[in-house]
Amino acid sequence: MAKGASPLDEFRKSIDNLDATLIYILAERFRLTKRVGEYKRDTGLPSSDKGREAQQIARLKALAIDADLDPDFAERFLHFVIDEVIRHHERIKSGTGE
Amino acid sequence: MAKGASPLDEFRKSIDNLDATLIYILAERFRLTKRVGEYKRDTGLPSSDKGREAQQIARLKALAIDADLDPDFAERFLHFVIDEVIRHHERIKSGTGE
Numbered sequence: 001m002a003k004g005a006s007p008l009d010e011f012r013k014s015i016d017n018l019d020a021t022l023i024y025i026l027a028e029r030f031r032l033t034k035r036v037g038e039y040k041r042d043t044g045l046p047s048s049d050k051g052r053e054a055q056q057i058a059r060l061k062a063l064a065i066d067a068d069l070d071p072d073f074a075e076r077f078l079h080f081v082i083d084e085v086i087r088h089h090e091r092i093k094s095g096t097g098e
Numbered sequence: 099m100a101k102g103a104s105p106l107d108e109f110r111k112s113i114d115n116l117d118a119t120l121i122y123i124l125a126e127r128f129r130l131t132k133r134v135g136e137y138k139r140d141t142g143l144p145s146s147d148k149g150r151e152a153q154q155i156a157r158l159k160a161l162a163i164d165a166d167l168d169p170d171f172a173e174r175f176l177h178f179v180i181d182e183v184i185r186h187h188e189r190i191k192s193g194t195g196e
Contacts, residue, residue, distance in 0.1 A: 014130055015131065022124070026175065030167060039105055056114070074121055
């Protein structure tokens with residue numbers, strides 16, 4: 001522990017480091033889904049793919065259990081991200097930005 | 099590209115890799131916030147800290163801009179995670195699991 005730092009400060013510094021990592025990984029994820037959106041637009045595929053989503057949810061819940069993370073939280077997290085992705089894809093299709 | 103894999107399959111494999119990383123980082127983040135919750139319980143600190151949250155939001159929005167991620171999405175993401183953390187902290191205080 002750094003001299004003078006409280007235990008709370010130490011935890012928060014580590015949380016801040018993890019949060020920065022999460023932001024940069026999410027940014028990269030949206031770069032990829034932007035390309036998926038462009039590919040779907042160009043090939044006429046729909047923005048949403050419920051079969052793919054079901055596979056993602058099952059996989060992430062299994063990973064969450066392995067990581068000792070609440071699998072229901074993992075599912076809600078994926079929905080949170082996918083909802084944003086679908087909004088982006090609709091914008092790509094309609095040509096309003098991104 | 100792997101032989102026979104479509105562009106969509108290739109994007110999805112990369113997205114799956116990033117999602118696994120996100121799940122494991124989130125799991126580690128909740129391990130840390132669990133310890134923060136225990137520390138707050140033991141020292142009588144409140145579960146929520148609006149000053150800390152404001153600092154986190156400002157920092158993550160700046161990082162999001164650097165990463166070319168929508169800063170409003172970064173803020174919503176942090177709220178999504180913090181809401182879960184506060185639920186955990188309330189459970190720690192009340193002694194109902196975690």
